[in-house]
Amino acid sequence: MITTKGFIAAALLASLLSGCASLNPDPAFEDVKRSAAERVAAGEVLWERDDSARALIDARVAELLSRALTVESAVQVAFLRNRLLQAELAELGIAQAELVQAGLLQNPVLSADVRFGMGVSGTGADIGLVQEFLSILQIPLRKRVAAAELEVTKLEVGAEIFSLASEVKQAFFDAQGSEQMLELRRTVAEATAVAADIAQRQHDAGNITDLDLANERALYEEAKLGLADAEVELFQKRERLTRLLGLWGGEAQWTLSARLPALPDQDPKPEGLETLAVSNRLDLLAARQRIGVAATTVSLNRFYGLIPEGRAGVASERDLDGAWSLGPSIELPIPLFDQRQAQVAIARGRQRQNEERFAELAVSIRSDVRRAWAELDASRSRATYYERVLLPLRRTILDQTQREYNGMLVGVYQLLQAKRDEVEAGRAYIESLRTYWESRVELERALGTELPLSGGLPPASPAPEASTPAQAPPHPHHHSE
Amino acid sequence: MDNEENKTSAFSRRDLLVSGATLAGVVLAARSAAGAENHTGHEGHVAPPAPSPSPPVDSKAERDGRYRPVVVPNGSTLPWKLVDGVKVFHLKAEPVVREFAPGLRLNCWGYNGQTPGPVIEAVEGDRIRVYVSNRLPEATSVHWHGILLPNGMDGVAGLNQRRIEPGITFMYEFTLKQHGTFMYHPHFDEMVQMGMGLMGMFVIHPKEPRGPEVQRDFSIMLSEWAVKPGTARPDTSEMTDFNVLTMNSKAFPGTEPLVAKLGDRVRVRLGNLGATDHHPIHLHGYSFRVTETDGGTIHENGQWPETTVLVPVGSTRTIEFVADAAGDWAFHCHMTHHVMNQMGHGIPNMIGVKPGTGDKKIATLLPQYMSMGTTGMGEMADMMGMPVPKNSIPMLGGRGPFGAIDMGGMFTVLKVRDGITSYEDPGWYKHPEGTVAVRAKKADLRRDGIKT
Numbered sequence: 001m002i003t004t005k006g007f008i009a010a011a012l013l014a015s016l017l018s019g020c021a022s023l024n025p026d027p028a029f030e031d032v033k034r035s036a037a038e039r040v041a042a043g044e045v046l047w048e049r050d051d052s053a054r055a056l057i058d059a060r061v062a063e064l065l066s067r068a069l070t071v072e073s074a075v076q077v078a079f080l081r082n083r084l085l086q087a088e089l090a091e092l093g094i095a096q097a098e099l100v101q102a103g104l105l106q107n108p109v110l111s112a113d114v115r116f117g118m119g120v121s122g123t124g125a126d127i128g129l130v131q132e133f134l135s136i137l138q139i140p141l142r143k144r145v146a147a148a149e150l151e152v153t154k155l156e157v158g159a160e161i162f163s164l165a166s167e168v169k170q171a172f173f174d175a176q177g178s179e180q181m182l183e184l185r186r187t188v189a190e191a192t193a194v195a196a197d198i199a200q201r202q203h204d205a206g207n208i209t210d211l212d213l214a215n216e217r218a219l220y221e222e223a224k225l226g227l228a229d230a231e232v233e234l235f236q237k238r239e240r241l242t243r244l245l246g247l248w249g250g251e252a253q254w255t256l257s258a259r260l261p262a263l264p265d266q267d268p269k270p271e272g273l274e275t276l277a278v279s280n281r282l283d284l285l286a287a288r289q290r291i292g293v294a295a296t297t298v299s300l301n302r303f304y305g306l307i308p309e310g311r312a313g314v315a316s317e318r319d320l321d322g323a324w325s326l327g328p329s330i331e332l333p334i335p336l337f338d339q340r341q342a343q344v345a346i347a348r349g350r351q352r353q354n355e356e357r358f359a360e361l362a363v364s365i366r367s368d369v370r371r372a373w374a375e376l377d378a379s380r381s382r383a384t385y386y387e388r389v390l391l392p393l394r395r396t397i398l399d400q401t402q403r404e405y406n407g408m409l410v411g412v413y414q415l416l417q418a419k420r421d422e423v424e425a426g427r428a429y430i431e432s433l434r435t436y437w438e439s440r441v442e443l444e445r446a447l448g449t450e451l452p453l454s455g456g457l458p459p460a461s462p463a464p465e466a467s468t469p470a471q472a473p474p475h476p477h478h479h480s481e
Numbered sequence: 482m483d484n485e486e487n488k489t490s491a492f493s494r495r496d497l498l499v500s501g502a503t504l505a506g507v508v509l510a511a512r513s514a515a516g517a518e519n520h521t522g523h524e525g526h527v528a529p530p531a532p533s534p535s536p537p538v539d540s541k542a543e544r545d546g547r548y549r550p551v552v553v554p555n556g557s558t559l560p561w562k563l564v565d566g567v568k569v570f571h572l573k574a575e576p577v578v579r580e581f582a583p584g585l586r587l588n589c590w591g592y593n594g595q596t597p598g599p600v601i602e603a604v605e606g607d608r609i610r611v612y613v614s615n616r617l618p619e620a621t622s623v624h625w626h627g628i629l630l631p632n633g634m635d636g637v638a639g640l641n642q643r644r645i646e647p648g649i650t651f652m653y654e655f656t657l658k659q660h661g662t663f664m665y666h667p668h669f670d671e672m673v674q675m676g677m678g679l680m681g682m683f684v685i686h687p688k689e690p691r692g693p694e695v696q697r698d699f700s701i702m703l704s705e706w707a708v709k710p711g712t713a714r715p716d717t718s719e720m721t722d723f724n725v726l727t728m729n730s731k732a733f734p735g736t737e738p739l740v741a742k743l744g745d746r747v748r749v750r751l752g753n754l755g756a757t758d759h760h761p762i763h764l765h766g767y768s769f770r771v772t773e774t775d776g777g778t779i780h781e782n783g784q785w786p787e788t789t790v791l792v793p794v795g796s797t798r799t800i801e802f803v804a805d806a807a808g809d810w811a812f813h814c815h816m817t818h819h820v821m822n823q824m825g826h827g828i829p830n831m832i833g834v835k836p837g838t839g840d841k842k843i844a845t846l847l848p849q850y851m852s853m854g855t856t857g858m859g860e861m862a863d864m865m866g867m868p869v870p871k872n873s874i875p876m877l878g879g880r881g882p883f884g885a886i887d888m889g890g891m892f893t894v895l896k897v898r899d900g901i902t903s904y905e906d907p908g909w910y911k912h913p914e915g916t917v918a919v920r921a922k923k924a925d926l927r928r929d930g931i932k933t
Contacts (some may be wrong), residue, residue, distance in 0.1 A: 187846065194843045198834070205833040400711075402849050406867040407875025408858065409710050409825035412843075412850075419846050 021103045021143070025096040028154055032092065035158045035282065039449040040165045042072030043079045047089045057081075061251065068257040071172045074245060078168045079161075081246030088160045095146075095153035102146035103139055106132040108313070115320070122320030128329055130313030137307055141300045148293040155286035159448075162282060166445040168244050170438055175237040176256050177434025182230050184427040188420050189223040195416045196220035216413070260433050263383055266455035267440075270373045273447060276457055277369045281448035284365055287358040294351035301347050305340035308333045365446065372443040379436040386429035394422040547604055548686035551700040551750070552904075554737040554893065555729045559599035559681075561609075567654070568609045570601060572623065574667070574679060575616035581725060582735035582822065582889070585874045587706075588713050589678035589730075590617060596678030596730045597702040598665070605660040605688045611653045613645060617674075620644035623653065624668035625683060626754075627775035627797070630655040638669035660687040662750040662797040663775050664702070672756065676717030678730060680704065680754040682797075691778075695801065696745035697904075701728045703762075703792060703814070703891060705755040710823050711870030720757060722826060726819040726890035733820070733892035734879030738906055739812065741804040743899040748772075749812075750799045753792040760819065760891065763789040764800075766810040773799035789815055804897040809881075809910045814891035822877045822889030831855045862887035882909040 029047055036045050046057065057080050064073045064080075079085065108131040115124035135142075199216035202208045242252045278284060315329035401418040404410045444450050449458050543562055550558060561568040577591040592598025603609055613623050622644055624636035634655045638644035645651045663683040667674040682700045704727045707719030715725075728736050741747050750773075751762055770784040775797040779785070792798045813820050831854035843850050851867075853860070861876040862885035869875055878887040898907045926933065 190842055191846055194846065197837055197842075198829075201834045201837050202829060202831065205835065207830040207832065207834060400870060402847070403868050403870045404710065404825070405850075405853075407710060407823070407825065407869040407873060408828060408853060408861060409823070409870070409875055411827075411829035412831075412852075413829060415847065415850070416843075 021100045023093075023097055023100050025092045028092045028096055028150060029089070032089075032154050032158050032161070035154075036161045036165075039158075039162050039280070039282075040075065041450055043076040043165065045079050045085075045089075045161055047092075048086055049093075065247075065251055065254050068255045069172070070257050071169050074172045074241070075165050075168050077245045077247070078164060082164060082244065083246055085161065085164055088157050091153050091157055092150075095150040099143065099146040099150050102142040105139070106135060109311075117320050120320060122322065123318075124320045125318040126315070127317075128313060128315040130311040130329060130331065132309055132311050134307050134310040138300070138303060141296065141303055145293060145296045145300055148289060148296055152286050152289045152293060155282045155289060159282035159286060162448065163445070164244070166441055168241070169441045169444075171237070171241040171244050172256075173260065173434055173437040173441065175234070175241050176260055177430060177437075178230070178234045178237050179256055180258070180260060180430045181427050181434075182227075182234050184423050184430065185227050185230050187423050188427075189220075189227045191416045191420045191423070192220040192223040195413055198412060260430065260437060263380060263387075263433070263436060264453045264455065267376055267380060268373075268451055268455055268457055270370070272457055273369050273373055273443075274366045276449070277365050277447045278362060281365055284358070284361050284448075287354065287361050291351060291354045291358055294347060294354045298344060298347040298351055301340050301343040305335060305344065308335055308340075368446040369443070372439065372446040376436070376439040376443050379432065379439045383429065383432040383436045386425070386432050390425050391422075391429055394425040398422045545604060547688075548602075549695070549698060550602060551600055551682075551684050551698045552739075553600050553682075553700050553729065554739060555731045555735070556595060556597065556700075557599045558602045559593065561603075564610075566608065568603055568607050570609065570611045571614065572598065572611055572665075573614045573616055574621050574623075576618075577678070579678070579730055580735065581727060581730065582732045582874050582877060584877065585708075585725070585732070585735075585822075585872060586713060587708060587715060587725075589715065590674060591678050591730075592681055596680070597704070598679070598681030600681060600700050601665060601683045602686070603657055603684075604686045605657055608656045609654070612650055613653065614650040615645045615647050617647060619673075620646050620669055621667045621674060621679070622651075622669045623665055625653075625655075625663065625665050626795070627661070627663040628655075628683065628685075629658050636668050644669050657685050659777065660685045661773055661775065661777055662700075662752065662799050664752045664754060664797060666754055673717045675754055676706070676715055676719075676756055678704070678706075678715070680752075682750065682752050684750065692772075693746055695748045697739070697741045697804075698748045698750070699739050700750045701752070702730070703728060703751060703753045703755060703760050704730060705758055705819075708823065710825075710873030710875055713872055717756075723755075723758065724823045726814065728891055728893055732822055732874070732890050733813075733888055734877070734886075736893040738809075738894045738896045740896045740898070740901075740904045740906060742901055742904075743804060743807050743897055745804045745897075746801065747804050747895075748799060748801045750797060751790065751792045752797040753794050755794055757794065758816070758819070759791055759793040761789045761791045761815040762798075762813070762891075763815040764802075764810065764812050764895065766806050766808060766895075767802045767804075769800040769802035771798055772801045773797070804895075807897045807899050807910065808912075810895040810897065811888075812893050812895045813888065819891045820888045822874045824876060828854070832857060859887055 033045050046053070048054070048057065061077055061080050064077050067073070069077070108129055110127070110129050112125065112127045115126075117123070196216050196219070199208060199213050203210070203213040242248070242254075245254075247254065310333070311329075311331040313329050314326065316324060316326040318324050398418045398421075401410060401415050405412065405415045440451065452458055543560070559570050559572070561570045563569070572592050573594075574590065574592055575594070577589050577594055577596055578586055579589055579591070579596055580586045589596045601609075601611070611623070613621075615621050620638065622636045622638040622642060625634070633641055634653050635641045636653070642651070663685065664680065665683050666680040680702060682702055684700060705723040706715045706725040706727065707717075707723050708715050708725050710724075725732055731737070739747075739749070752775075753760055765788075768786055768788050769790075771787055771790050772779055772784055787800070790798045790800055818824060831852075834855050836852065836855070840852055849868075858876065862878045874889070876887075877889055878885050879889075880886065896907055896910070898910070901907055921931070921933075925931075
């Protein structure tokens with residue numbers, strides 16, 4: 001007999017066992033926000049779950065766009081406007097819900113049939129109420145798996161946020177450098193225009209041949225073409241940044257601050273960078289977390305094999321002659337053929353896979369870091385060489401050419417050529433400076449965290465807490481740091 | 482370093498006939514020391530002109546009273562000593578640094594610290610002995626251009642003598658059998674050695690004075706050089722494009738003026754040892770006679786009247802005239818490129834090109850830019866302050882009493898003055914009233930019906 005008390009007790013037990021998992025993903029988001037803040041100095045991540053904050057966000061974006069964009073303000077705009085980022089954040093809500101789902105009991109099932117006598121009078125009925133009860137024991141493991149999955153999701157979303165920030169920075173420097181170089185290209189084109197103008201006037205006065213005039217004009221026209229090509233290229237780079245920032249319409253008319261920043265005083269040393277990457281890369285941490293998920297799934301499936309589902313309840317029957325009978329009912333599958341041994345093997349296989357993938361990622365990341373640092377170092381050398389050796393040399397050439405022009409020892413075309421060469425060297429320097437900044441973003445991407453401009457390493461950021469302890473796979477080639 | 486030795490006093494004709502016994506060896510004075518002996522009371526005596534700063538002079542230098550010594554603008558004569566009746570000279574071929582004009586100092590080769598080398602001066606009949614010490618980095622020799630002498634003294638390395646190796650001293654000795662204006666120069670690797678400045682004049686005075694007395698006797702060696710502006714070394718491989726033209730290795734405004742008193746008979750001996758170019762040397766204000774070549778004296782009936790004497794490469798030409806017109810008279814090569822300093826060739830021709838919008842644009846690209854050459858090159862004369870390559874004098878000119886003199890190179894000035902008592906530079910000519918070309922006055926234009 002099921003008493004009302006007993007029923008209420010069962011219900012309470014069920015709700016207790018289902019845990020306090022709520023559908024609110026805010027705590028998960030806070031973790032993600034914190035890990036983002038540790039890695040990206042500029043920009044706060046905002047999760048728009050409804051339109052209530054829209055006006056505030058619009059105002060903030062308008063304020064940021066009212067000034068020339070810097071790399072920091074660009075990242076902030078992206079965090080506010082990029083829709084893909086918002087789509088990624090929704091994953092948190094989904095994973096959180098999955099966690100809630102993992103803790104839910106199955107619903108009780110009420111079954112009833114009515115039987116009408118065929119050739120005899122009377123109606124019979126079967127009414128049963130069953131509740132799946134064995135899964136109560138499985139819920140803790142299921143929730144562990146779901147919680148681990150939630151951690152993986154948090155890490156992956158964090159990785160996406162950092163990836164977006166890196167992409168925005170790279171697109172920003174790309175566009176900024178291109179804009180600066182375009183200005184210099186304009187100067188070069190102006191110089192050819194001036195030469196062509198002087199040649200035209202020389203020709204009008206009868207002082208040069210048609211051939212010489214055509215040659216000077218050809219230089220000018222070709223420079224104009226090159227300028228047009230560069231303008232198209234800049235337009236494309238701007239559009240890429242606009243896309244990343246999630247802007248359109250009037251907001252797409254943003255301006256950039258005019259100059260690439262100068263080289264910082266020093267770069268981080270290569271020692272310790274690999275260690276930093278391995279402890280900071282969110283995608284690596286996620287890969288490690290996935291191993292744990294797979295390991296817990298193995299346990300879960302082994303448990304399922306031992307303790308499959310079972311239903312218990314109450315069944316009552318009414319005979320055709322109207323007599324009711326009532327009694328308990330139980331359903332238990334007998335693990336005869338299928339002890340979930342295949343599922344366990346599948347889960348083990350996945351675990352092994354995740355372990356290998358994790359190891360591979362670790363190796364790749366280390367190589368990535370080394371390569372990125374080498375490129376940064378090389379790009380710094382190049383930019384410095386331009387600044388210290390080539391640009392001063394070109395200035396000397398221009399100054400000496402001006403002196404020779406003053407003495408009527410060379411003509412104005414040679415002087416303009418010297419000026420063009422100086423500006424071209426300046427353009428190459430800007431390009432090398434842009435390459436430096438892009439290499440720096442690339443190194444930050446490889447490290448999984450921003451680098452301070454002072455040249456040292458960022459303060460060691462702790463690995464985000466996992467709700468289930470990750471099983472560190474004992475691979476010989478994955479040594480502890 | 483410029484080793485300009487001092488000039489000696491001039492002597493009257495009477496003194497020429499007196500034997501050397503009445504003359505003591507005169508000590509050539511340095512700038513601040515006591516001056517040379519000044520024989521007052523004789524006509525035509527002048528105090529020695531102020532000498533340029535120089536190292537102490539050989540106090541044993543001697544004088545020969547039989548001639549009035551030549552005046553060497555920006556230069557000097559080679560001192561000698563008499564040893565058993567032989568005039569002994571010492572030529573040292575060596576690297577020298579010379580200031581060709583203010584702002585242009587060149588590393589050259591020369592004799593006795595100068596290019597051209599000091600004038601060798603002697604008298605017909607003298608036996609001379611010239612020691613030649615080679616302090617150059619390569620071998621050399623000395624040829625006596627135009628002089629009649631034993632074949633073995635002629636100085637062609639390999640043909641008449643062994644070459645003089647660096648560090649070695651050779652001895653030349655011969656008796657002078659002629660008089661006139663001659664030259665001396667190396668005859669080994671001449672393109673380089675003469676291109677670097679090794680050359681000099683050789684003046685032989687007649688035993689007995691001949692013809693009308695000459696009061697001012699000048700010696701000028703003409704040379705041409707190719708010096709890339711901004712460098713300090715002549716390019717001796719250049720055959721046709723010379724940009725520094727000199728008289729006694731000086732380019733105007735570095736050339737000293739030729740000073741004469743009104744009424745002086747003036748003789749100018751011109752020699753040309755340049756690589757390629759003959760020079761038509763033109764004198765303003767006079768017509769003169771060409772009286773002599775390096776072949777000898779021209780008979781009076783054959784003397785050619787000229788205002789311009791062509792001095793071919795490898796020749797000397799001597800001219801004479803009476804300085805009967807006072808003033809500052811230009812004396813220069815008439816090749817227009819030879820009176821410009823370090824001109825650039827191959828620059829775009831901007832004459833007649835009208836100004837346009839490009840000029841404004843160019844100012845943003847090149848702040849120091851100035852449009853040049855559209856009205857010719859005369860404006861360069863006023864652009865003295867513009868920065869130019871170091872150690873160069875592109876189109877440098879001089880300053881005159883009426884503004885910039887936009888000449889350079891093979892250009893100097895003959896200054897004829899009345900009533901001067903010394904041959905120092907008398908400054909600019911003070912023109913008598915009404916003898917200077919000035920802007921036409923309105924009254925004159927009206928009277929003569931000239932519409933401007």
